[in-house]
Amino acid sequence: MPHIGSLPKDCRNCGSRELYATEVSAGGGYAPNYLPGLGTFWRSARFTVVVCRGCGETRFFASVKAISKLDEGKKWRKL
Numbered sequence: 202m203p204h205i206g207s208l209p210k211d212c213r214n215c216g217s218r219e220l221y222a223t224e225v226s227a228g229g230g231y232a233p234n235y236l237p238g239l240g241t242f243w244r245s246a247r248f249t250v251v252v253c254r255g256c257g258e259t260r261f262f263a264s265v266k267a268i269s270k271l272d273e274g275k276k277w278r279k280l
């Protein structure tokens with residue numbers, strides 16, 4: 202898990218500390234691609250998804266590898 206140490210420890214919505222995390226594809230192919238240009242040719246970028254057991258709030262975190270590609274190409278503009 203590339204996010205150890207940087208994922209939230211408690212829920213910003215309800216304050217619960219019962220958070221669960223998993224890693225999923227950010228889409229592509231037949232599904233919408235939520236992290237375009239940040240994966241590889243053969244594999245979409247990955248999200249770590251964090252769900253709160255207390256209230257269900259769900260947060261998505263792009264993988265470190267995906268973040269490292271933000272400056273490549275023209276898909277993303279800095280705000």
Ligand SMILES: [Zn+2]
Nearest residue numbers: 212215253256
């Ligand atoms: Zn919550």
